[in-house]
Amino acid sequence: MTPDPYFFLVIFAGVALVFPxxxxxxxxxxxxxxxxxxxxxxxxxxxxCGVESIGEAQVQFQSQYYLYCIIFLVFDVEAVFLVxxxxxxxxxxxxxxxxxxxxxxxxLEGLVWAWSKGCLDWARMRERAR
Amino acid sequence: xxxxxxxxxxxxLQKRGVWVTxxxxxxxxxxxxxxxxxxxxxxxxxxxxxxxAASRYDLARFGGEVFRPSPRQADLxxxxxxxxxxxxxxxVRLYNQMPDPKYVISMGACAISGGPFKQGYNVLKGIDRYIxxxxxxxxxxxxxxxxxxxFMELQRKIDGQKLTGQDKASxxxxxxxxxxxxxxxxxxxxxxxxxxxxxxxxxxxRA
Numbered sequence: 348m349t350p351d352p353y354f355f356l357v358i359f360a361g362v363a364l365v366f367p368x369x370x371x372x373x374x375x376x377x378x379x380x381x382x383x384x385x386x387x388x389x390x391x392x393x394x395x396c397g398v399e400s401i402g403e404a405q406v407q408f409q410s411q412y413y414l415y416c417i418i419f420l421v422f423d424v425e426a427v428f429l430v431x432x433x434x435x436x437x438x439x440x441x442x443x444x445x446x447x448x449x450x451x452x453x454x455l456e457g458l459v460w461a462w463s464k465g466c467l468d469w470a471r472m473r474e475r476a477r
Numbered sequence: 478x479x480x481x482x483x484x485x486x487x488x489x490l491q492k493r494g495v496w497v498t499x500x501x502x503x504x505x506x507x508x509x510x511x512x513x514x515x516x517x518x519x520x521x522x523x524x525x526x527x528x529x530a531a532s533r534y535d536l537a538r539f540g541g542e543v544f545r546p547s548p549r550q551a552d553l554x555x556x557x558x559x560x561x562x563x564x565x566x567x568x569v570r571l572y573n574q575m576p577d578p579k580y581v582i583s584m585g586a587c588a589i590s591g592g593p594f595k596q597g598y599n600v601l602k603g604i605d606r607y608i609x610x611x612x613x614x615x616x617x618x619x620x621x622x623x624x625x626x627x628f629m630e631l632q633r634k635i636d637g638q639k640l641t642g643q644d645k646a647s648x649x650x651x652x653x654x655x656x657x658x659x660x661x662x663x664x665x666x667x668x669x670x671x672x673x674x675x676x677x678x679x680x681x682x683r684a
Contacts, residue, residue: 381640382577382649385577387573388656389656389659390655395548395549396571397567397568397571398570
């Protein structure tokens with residue numbers, strides 16, 4: 348009788364189990380009977396570069412990055428869509444034209460928003476800060 | 478593991494194609510040939526350490542080329558260079574974060590005693606004031622051959638460590654500490670100036 352064609356998978360699974368478990372088991376036996384564990388506050392510390400960690404890990408970042416995100420969408424991502432739109436302009440159906448128009452208007456709104464926030468005149472902002 | 482194998486019997490058996498060993502020998506053989514140093518350098522000795530690890534001197538011949546950037550994965554700390562008092566707490570902390578068994582090579586005159594900067598106000602007069610050192614290498618800086626020699630000395634030391642008994646290796650001894658107190662910055666010096674449990678300089682005898 349020929350063995351099942353998928354029998355090799357059973358062998359693979361067995362090897363895959365024994366291969367990691369054997370050294371782990373040996374290490375466990377070694378730790379249990381020969382080498383006593385010696386934990387300590389510094390050995391168990393999370394940060395491991397010789398310097399003591401300061402403060403909390405959960406720090407809040409400012410959310411002002413969204414303005415840069417809007418500017419990036421308006422001046423960079425928009426161009427990516429505008430070029431194929433301009434190339435295929437004469438062959439576009441009316442629905443597609445409306446769709447891209449809505450997209451452009453949304454980005455225009457973002458531009459107006461960024462402009463009103465004073466994002467576009469950073470040179471004068473520095474003067475005002477003085 | 479209890480008694481040493483009779484050398485004559487062993488060589489006789491080897492002639493017949495039978496190799497006899499003990500757990501201790503196997504364990505030490507594996508450890509001494511795969512020492513992973515901690516990758517950090519403090520001063521010019523580190524350049525020699527880099528040269529030792531590079532192709533011309535090739536520390537890999539001794540199984541020690543795997544410089545680890547994390548103390549969690551390192552067995553050996555090569556204190557290569559001048560230890561300033563600003564840096565000493567970090568070094569002790571790194572040593573504490575290394576898992577047992579761990580070894581220290583004090584490389585160069587500065588790491589041993591402060592070297593040419595011994596009189597300096599900000600130089601630690603030897604790293605063995607805070608952590609136990611296994612091998613000292615004199616030199617300013619020691620040549621790569623000297624570091625290789627120290628490495629071989631350390632291998633010899635590891636090879637002779639006992640698994641059981643009174644004089645077993647310190648990492649197997651429950652009583653031996655694995656962490657050492659980290660010095661703090663005091664008003665004028667590190668506090669304490671040395672760890673009296675491990676720093677026992679030879680007493681000067683005057684006639």
